[in-house]
Amino acid sequence: MTAGRDALEQGLEIWGSPELWDNSPEDTLDYIAEAAKRAEELRQHRPGQVVFSVGSELTLFMRGILQGDTFLERLHHPSFGEQIRPGAHNAPLDAFLAKANDAVRQAFKGSVTYASVPLETVDWSRFDVVAVDLYRDARIRDRFTDLLRRFFTHGRPVVITEFGCCTYRGAADTGGMGWAIVDLDIAELGKRPPQLKGGYVRDEAEQAQELTDLLTIFDDAGVDGTFVFTFVAPTSPYSDDPRYDLDMASYSLVKSYGNRLGDLATAFPDLPWDASRSGTTYPDLPWEPKQSFRAVADFYTGQARPKPQFRL
Numbered sequence: 528m529t530a531g532r533d534a535l536e537q538g539l540e541i542w543g544s545p546e547l548w549d550n551s552p553e554d555t556l557d558y559i560a561e562a563a564k565r566a567e568e569l570r571q572h573r574p575g576q577v578v579f580s581v582g583s584e585l586t587l588f589m590r591g592i593l594q595g596d597t598f599l600e601r602l603h604h605p606s607f608g609e610q611i612r613p614g615a616h617n618a619p620l621d622a623f624l625a626k627a628n629d630a631v632r633q634a635f636k637g638s639v640t641y642a643s644v645p646l647e648t649v650d651w652s653r654f655d656v657v658a659v660d661l662y663r664d665a666r667i668r669d670r671f672t673d674l675l676r677r678f679f680t681h682g683r684p685v686v687i688t689e690f691g692c693c694t695y696r697g698a699a700d701t702g703g704m705g706w707a708i709v710d711l712d713i714a715e716l717g718k719r720p721p722q723l724k725g726g727y728v729r730d731e732a733e734q735a736q737e738l739t740d741l742l743t744i745f746d747d748a749g750v751d752g753t754f755v756f757t758f759v760a761p762t763s764p765y766s767d768d769p770r771y772d773l774d775m776a777s778y779s780l781v782k783s784y785g786n787r788l789g790d791l792a793t794a795f796p797d798l799p800w801d802a803s804r805s806g807t808t809y810p811d812l813p814w815e816p817k818q819s820f821r822a823v824a825d826f827y828t829g830q831a832r833p834k835p836q837f838r839l
Contacts, residue, residue: 528565535573542688542754543569544580544642548598552591552623555582559627563635570637579635580688581627583642584660586616589623599711617648628653642688645674651681656751660689663741664702675748684751691756691778692737694817696730698775699737709763709776720795722770729775735822742826755780755823759814761787764800771799780823781806781814 531541545562547555559581570577586592587601593610595601610616624641631639640656643649651657657678663671678685692698693705701707710724738755745753756778763777764785774782785792785800792798806815 528569531566531569531577532572535569535576540576540578541569541573542578542580544583544688546583546588548588549590549596552589555585555589556623556627556630560630560634563631563633566637567635570635575637578638578640578656579631580640580642580658581624581631583688584644584647585623585641586620586647587644592616592619592623611646614648616646620647621650624649625653640686640688651683655683657681657683657685658688659685660703660756661687662690662703663699663737664704665700667702668700672744672748675744675750679749685749686751687745687753689754689756690741690745692734692741692819693776693778694729694731694734694782694819695775696728696733698730699733705778706776709773720771720791720798721773723772723775727769727772727775729769729772731818735818738819739822739826742823759783761813762789762791764788765815766800768799779817780820781816783814786813 531543534541543562543566545559547558550558563579566577566579582589588598590596593601593604593616594606595604601607627641628639638655640654640658641649642658642660644660659678661675667674693701693708695705695708698705708723708725708727709721711721742753758779759781760774760777760779761783763773763779763783765774765782766772766785769775777783784802784804784806785798786802786804788798788800788802792802804813806812808816
């Protein structure tokens with residue numbers, strides 16, 4: 528709410544998207560309904576500048592549709608493919624979205640959407656905007672534009688609510704799974720700081736080029752708006768040591784330094800990241816723009832664009 532109010536004062540359009548990962552449908556619904564009440568306060572402050580999303584990729588991020596208590600457990604569960612291929616997840620998702628849409632519209636009087644993922648089939652007739660988190664990778668590169676076109680068949684504006692690319696050589700081929708190069712072995716993480724799984728080469732140019740290519744594709748297709756994932760990732764800091772350069776596994780437009788690591792810094796006081804380091808472009812900030820930062824800026828300054836948007 529604080530960020531949203533400040534952004535509105537800067538003339539930005541706000542897309543509120545409450546996140547409550549790994550909770551039950553009941554708790555998630557309560558949270559969304561409460562967030563809608565707060566979003567209505569923003570909308571009344573600036574009518575026409577606030578959009579509300581009832582959730583994001585709930586099949587993956589909410590308990591109760593797929594087996595598994597956490598996102599990673601659901602993603603790697605042996606039954607994942609068995610449920611997704613025949614579309615068994617769509618009926619419980621649709622039932623939840625119907626309840627969420629009704630609850631939100633009781634409190635929020637602006638435009639409402641849902642940030643979907645392509646494996647979900649959504650009844651878009653209940654929403655004002657078709658929204659999809661859409662990454663490109665090697666498997667779908669040749670048919671990516673065909674996949675995009677299917678979202679234009681519902682008679683509503685289409686918005687890409689999430690897309691991006693990580694910052695290492697070959698990341699454009701991994702799309703939405705680029706983050707998986709970080710070793711997430713829970714047993715080992717208690718003994719050492721997180722690090723990359725192997726030898727990866729930092730490549731800011733590849734990230735910048737992929738974002739430019741995707742922005743061009745979306746613009747040519749007539750997409751109404753896009754949200755680059757993501758601006759900053761403070762828990763994935765840059766390091767001069769490639770093993771610990773977690774920013775390679777980040778989709779952020781800026782590389783963070785190690786001064787916002789919270790519990791991680793407490794557990795490992797000798798972390799391989801420089802907690803005192805600040806950027807040089809903006810010396811009072813703990814990050815530095817990457818090539819992708821400038822690529823996105825150049826794309827938008829070079830063409831007529833809709834009002835900037837800011838998704839919370």
